[in-house]
Amino acid sequence: MVIANHSIFKIYHKLYQAFGPQRWWPGDTPFEIAVGAILTQNTNWGNVEKAINNLKKQNTLSAKAIHEMPGKKLSELIRPAGYYNIKAKRLKSFIDFLMNDYHGRMKRMKNEDMHSLRKKLLSINGIGPETADSIILYALEKPIFVIDAYTKRVLSRHGIMEHEKSYDEFQELFHSSLKKDMKLFNEYHALFVRVGKTFCKLKKPLCDKCPLNDL
């Protein structure tokens, strides 16, 4: 395995050349982005959009509305996102935290120091490292690198780091290789999802046209 920080920089430019800017995350407000981050756990984004649209149609895509909504109704609305019972609880847990500590406002959450906020998010039941980091990067626009299944798959297939390495080890690779730039982290992670969906599929290990073939 070649663990060269230099290749992390190189990969970004190759992906950017191939796909251009991704303009992530899909979602109109920081709150919507946070909701999407929880709903998309191990789930196709198309299904998440259906769930979010159900909330929008009922005019209930807000901390207050979901906070006051019966769990049963919430799980019914987010049903298309799958795991709807457990995700309803997870959304409630996150929103309880948002209401109690930040008056239900993402803007206030944004004022908190990034590292202490990450610890608090991780202590919420249903929020693990990827969801916490997605909220911090995409909803709160702070520079932390998000690792997901695509990131691990692409990097391991191209011999940068073993797939079995931990979340923190993958993340550290990016943090130690790149300037802590929110825009860069935003684009880079989005590009991993793009190349993962397009070329680096689970079932097809060949990756013929992958822009990363000649590293």
Added chain:
DNA sequence: TGCCAGGCCGGGT
């Protein structure tokens, strides 16, 4: 038609 999708938890070793 089975497999996959932008994880995480809880119980067991």
Added chain:
DNA sequence: ACCCGGCATGGC
């Protein structure tokens, strides 16, 4: 500190 079963819908 790992390992694993469970959670569930919709698209290809």
